[in-house]
Amino acid sequence: MAADPATTATAVEHVELPITGMTCASCANRVERRLNGLEGVTATVNYATEKAAVAFDAATVAPEDLVAAVRAAGYDAALPSAGDDEPAQAGAEADETAPLRRRLLITAPLSLVVLVLSMISALQFDHWQWLALQLATPVVVWGAWPFHRAAWVNLRHGAATMDTLVSLGVLTAFVWSMYALFLGDAGTTGMKMRLSLSASGGDELYLEIASVVTSFLLAGRYFEARSKRRAGAALKALLQLGAKDVSVLGADGGERRIPVQELAVGQRFVVRPGEKVATDGVVVEGASAVDQSLLTGESVPVEKGPGDEIAGASVNAGGRLVVRATRVGADTALAQIARLVTEAQTGNAAVQRLADRISGVFVPVVIGIAIATLGFWLGSGADVKFALTSAVAVLIIACPCALGLATPTALLVGTGRGAQLGLLIKGPEVLESTRRVDTIVLDKTGTVTTGRMSLVDVVVADGTSRADALRIAGALEDASEHPIAQAVARAARDELGPLPAAEGFANREGLGVEGVVDGHGVQVGRPSLVAEWSLPVPSGLDAARHAAEQQGRTAVLAAWDGAVRALLVVADTVKPSSAEAVARLRGLGLRPVLLTGDNAATARAVAAEVGIDEVIAEVLPADKAAVIRRLQDEGRVVAMVGDGVNDAPALAQADLGLSIGTGTDVAIEASDLTLVSGDLRAAGDAIRLSRATLRTIQQNLTWAFGYNIAAIPLAAAGLLNPLIAGAAMGLSSLSVVANALRLRRFRSSYGAAPAERAS
Template identity: 55%
Template sequence: MTIELDSTTHAPNRISLAVTGMSCAACANRVERRLNKVDGVIASVNYATGVATIDAADHVTAEDLCAEVDAAGYGASPIIDHTEAISATPEDAEVKDLLRRLVVALMAFFPLADLSVMFATLPSTRIPGWQFILTALALPVVLWSAAPFHRRAFTGAKVGAASMDTLVSVGVVTATLWSLDTMYLHPSRTGTAPDGVWAAIWASDAIYLEVAAGVTAFVLAGRHFEAKAKRSAGSALRALAALGAREVTVLTRDEREMRIPISELVEGQRFVVRPGETIATDGLVVSGESSIDASAMTGESLPVDITPGMAVIGGTTALTGRLIVEAAAVGADTKLSGMIRLVEQAQTGKARMQRVADRVSSVFVPCVFLLAGVTFGVWWMTGSGGERAAAAALAVLVVACPCALGLAIPTALLVASGRGAQLGIFIKGHPALEATRDVDTVVLDKTGTLTHGVMSVVAVTVEGTRTDGEVLRLAGAVESASEHAVAAAITRHARQIHDTLPTIESFEALPGLGARGIVEGAQVHVGRLRLFHQQRIDVPRALLRELRRQERVGRTVVLVGVDRVAVALVAVADTVKDSAAPAVARLHRLGLRVFMFTGDNAYAAQSVADEIGIDEVVAELLPEGKVELIAQMQERGHRVAMIGDGINDGAALATADLGMAIGAGTDVAIAAADVILVREDLAAATDAIELAHATLRTIKGNLVWAFGYNIVAIPVAALGLLNPLIAGAAMAFSSFFVVSNSLRLRRARLGG
């Protein structure tokens, strides 16, 4: 089949900013809204990477946009080179910092939960200095563990914005101040408690330090899980940036070599690439020959033979031979930088559930404060006294604390991750869960996904009296001295048959053609048909017919000659995984349309597709081609899942509605995908979709409970029917329900 690529245009003034100070998705929304208010600006802010991507009119400068971000209460600076900016990102300490604060909060919460309730409800148990014990336990939590909430609440207040952090901060501070006032200035009773537990609770002193510590601990737990997910999302870009060279050897005018940082390389400058080195940037080969491993950028399974006049791509690796290359593009203009931008742009989208939660929180928090204020005023004006009014208002703040809302998604993901791990599946975030709802098209990469990604000998044809084993023994001895992927396959196969291979003498590599040498006194040639023509070695017609047949099904064929007589051919190919055909059949049974995209040649692609039952194939695609085709499918209304494993699949995985990476694949693919298939069995892909559906149902149930709980509990608290202590217990029960509901995923049954 043929699919035409749409032509694309790029904004004449695209600006990227590194945004600092964002602590949650709501912060990214705030920055994005502020930027989009600027005339002539279309902005998208990626919370995971801290990057704002802006298409701006010509009159808008980066300095203008940075000023807007500063005015919103955050910091920003222009990004000139995405590769350098991302690769220079320091190791983020946010996850570790949240974990330390969470541990301190939990260590204080458990004794506070016992002592606060006991001292509040049973005055007879109060020992000398009891106030100081509770204060010493609570202040580290309130002042240090909850400090991020206080800081973000203050930042939001400066620009007139309220968030969940504002609600948490005010609730914690209010509960603490009211408790301190009760303990030190207005202890109401001494002696024994009223009869009955409930009577004691209703008549208890207003000591809510355990509520302050519990709120802090619950919300920190949710933020810790969120921070881990956020950092893993940004790792795709860092993994891509790691592909680039840091230094390059350039040639001076007098042909001397000089090592310089890659940032100093300029267009038109010549540089040297030695075997094993990463090609520094896109360029044109001036001299030298080499085999290039281009799988990182094109997905082609075989190395590409490069000769003078051919183009090379930065981020690929030279396997053999020394090259002199003239730089054709540097910095942000290289294909590697383009891939980074593709992944970055694809990751800026937000999940629908998260967008709903963001909108609800922007209205919910001000409403809670308004209701708390109205509650206090009404109770005060009815003559109930300041203590009664403050208790009712505090109950509203405490019972509305969004612990359940904060835990609804992270806990379900945590349990699903554990269940998925048992099945060889890892789901990275709720966007993946939502994407499974409407997926109708699956795109499969070939190399490393449907195939093993390693060349293997699939056929040996001998002409004459020699046996297969004898031919492979001689060919393996020659190829053992070569670094080429085909040579490695032949050597590996020969060693499976023979424990040891004979020693080779007078070995000579013939770039682009093959190799030759002396083995046990015989001259042995191993290489392409062109080598045999060049060396005037006759090839029997039977071998020529077999060679053409093998090439028609996409296999790579080398001839073996002994003493200037062609005696055999060896066909090499990337073999299909045993699980590929059953997995494709199962996807078809689920009613999904299945495509295969690959950077490999059309013959090899069609051969694999025919073997596993895929009818729709697009071959010889570069990474941007895969992205464009997936985008076109999405524009036509399709929901696309992409399954891949290579570096070149990173942008496509991020662009697809659901990205699924083979766990044995590259770091880039794993980081860019939404779902990781740890086990090699491709049936894990369908298991992942089923698990995602179950997790999505659980998250929806959690969110319904979290919002429903607040809808019911807040009016009850406002009517004065909830003591703040009971309100804290209700808040804890809400969180307990969410966690319990999520734990049901451990029993989810999957499988085809």
């Protein structure tokens, strides 16, 4: 008998752990290996965000076990609590740079004096070495303490990281200098002889190396921390967009101000001009233009009225609105966007995996090379000073940090910038897909078109005015719920204002509607409806009907007082931006295909209007995924853009799925990229941003690998002074972060960059 799935299924839970104490990519690699060593645990540790994304089997592993595993690796973690919020975390990160800044401000002047005394002989007085020692000691002991402490913790756990290399290099230079000062005068022992050390005796000292390298590395780590914070600034700005308090309407109509956290689903709240909308909801009263640019990237405010949905964090640009809350807290659009961006930033792209494997063994290999360098030069009869300097340079020049920062920082900036522009990249693996895609399939309804029927033409017979046709037909159609009827009624109200009431309304299923308007007997519907009344269709109206149907539009006839008097043409209109969007997709080297369940005539008309040559029409919703598979079988790498529930299988099947953010949650969940604004032009921007992010990652990795491949042999050959090595090591990490920060300048190909106003 088959086992009950309910009893065999594992309860997989997800948690994001903030990790403290990591100082390089090797640290992240160690934590990740320790977590993945637990049964039923899959973890990814991101050095740039200092977080671990963990999926675990709740039946075998408790969340506390995850924290214990991190601590066993020599680092610290804490389970997130309900009280955690992003602004608090941002403040905590800012505080963490303060100790580095204090150490740097004190060690830098001391190191500079030691360097000047060591390098400029004209400034060297009798026994200057003892002053240099007094100045260098606090730098080496107190200034470099973060490196020494981390190296000791790692040693206790049988591991080595970047801090091990730094601590070894600095202490080696310092201890050798101490030896030279106290014990090293050619067979003379004791401090007595060293007190008479002459100025020339400074040639055996490395105090300037120990102190200046410490200051360089502290500066590099401080600026790296600041740069990483800038890289994640877009997401922090997004999370801080929401309103802090809200004016809630009571049962008596009175208003009271409460913190937004206390707002509940179903409550009504007031949004005045210039205020932020507190949470997602539906407009109950009022009409206003709402600026949604901070969420969707659209620079033009959108008109909102009763019955319209409105997103939290958007800004009311016009009149007073009363809104009923529909989603609060973690369920809001803003929170979901932040969650998607955070998940994308936590992952590792395929191109990072080699770097992760290398960083896992990097530090022990570098220590081995440094020892081999020292032994080789001593065995070759080289000067002890030269051999020691070369070994120290190897320890200091090596930099796994650049390898560890290459991917995460680019993801931080790229996905954060995308969120500002209304482009959500779900994960790092999406980046590879955008590069390979050569065909893009566009669902017609709701993607290329508005997805809502609109009245596009009114043709009247002789003796009938457009206003009469709209008023009489619109009044009758207003009593129907059919999309075509509502399109006619909506256009009539917009043009003429309030409509008269219809009497004796009757719905003729599949044919049209009948009733009485202002004493006129009215019929609106298909030609077969007026044929039942034996009403002839004027030749001009009949020709217009055939022309409309050839264009894929729907035409209904309106008759009253025993004659057919007007033709109303209704269509799902093409979005104004669709033709421009298709042209831009072609410019990216993509081949557009229009996919729809509509008839071929309608599909070809829409395709011709937007500039698409390839059309696949009359496809049932269940068969859309099969169409994607067929295109893939032809050797194409396919992207799919859709918005409805019926598009979800095709979005999942495609090599790259892009969902329109105005569509359904199912479609958004099945896709790889989400276009929050609903504007098809954003598809081109999303692909451009993804490709730019991938290109930045590849540039970073190329630099990080190239730097270490070139620098370590130069140091081993004695061609790099440790001072230069220390500066170069710090600059290597900063260059990777700076390159990633260039993505902050990415611009949408249409409209403004509205989110910058929130920064």
